[in-house]
Amino acid sequence: MGDVLTRDAKVALIASYASKPEQIVNLLFRLQRTSKQHYIDQKTAQLVSDHLKIPVSGVYELCSYYPILNVKPQAKYMLKLCNAAPCTLVGGEMIRQTLEAVLGVPEDTVTEDGLFAYKSVGGLGACDQAPFIKVGTKVFGHLDETKTKQLVHDLQNGHYDHEI
Template sequence: MNKTALLSQLDEIIEKYGGLKDNLLQILLDLQKVSGHNYLPEECLEEISSQLNLPLSKVYEVATFYSMFNHEPKGKYIIEICNSAPCHVEGADDLTQLFEDVLGIKVGEITTDGIFSLQHSSCFGACDISPAIKIGTEVYGNLTKEKIEEIIKEYRGE
């Protein structure tokens, strides 16, 4: 999405939340969703600061406090592997290795086609199918190499 279009979408989001400071977190969540690259562009934070009449430092403080917010472009889809204790004891490290092999990147990196980011996450409550991963709001568990390849293909639209 180009910057003008994104800024006009941001206007709509801010309006939806009544331009209220209290809704900063909700505005940031919506913004990241529509950004296309799962992050909060700096110029958008500046725009939020001016529209909500909040110092940029305050907006930045909130935007960097919560771990779901990113500050650099990410892949179109973020694959999050849970590395909390319940998934750890069920082999989250091996699962991470599998994803790294299949995608050809390390945790923290983006695939060259810009489709996937790979990262770790704290527990997201899918412990019944651990070790689990999350892509956006979709959760997958009980994974094998074949299943992983299938999921990757599906998201790539192959």
């Protein structure tokens, strides 16, 4: 996947922050938003370094410090599971195993097509819909194996792109 901004457009954006070093996180976030895989790639980090006269290691330090910034390609759809006991007891683990089998990657790993990754996190606040998968702000609740496979299929086909 390529980036939305050309190199020249990135340079122009970076240059517009030359006199505002205190806003570098905003700049990095804006650059990240132009990346189809939502991350600061090596070339972009180098451009920031070159044009703002800071070491490239400093750019990466900022990216590591701020959770909103990524240095690795992100999946188009991050599927979140709840790994707290109430959700696990009613089928959360089955959902995780289904995703592992269907997507063919371990947790927190982007599929080869860049579309999916899944992650178990604690307490997503949708206990009443367990077991569920949360994508963006949307909760897909009361899942079983069949519904989970169908959800992956529907996401692959962009079925929910207007909702998440």
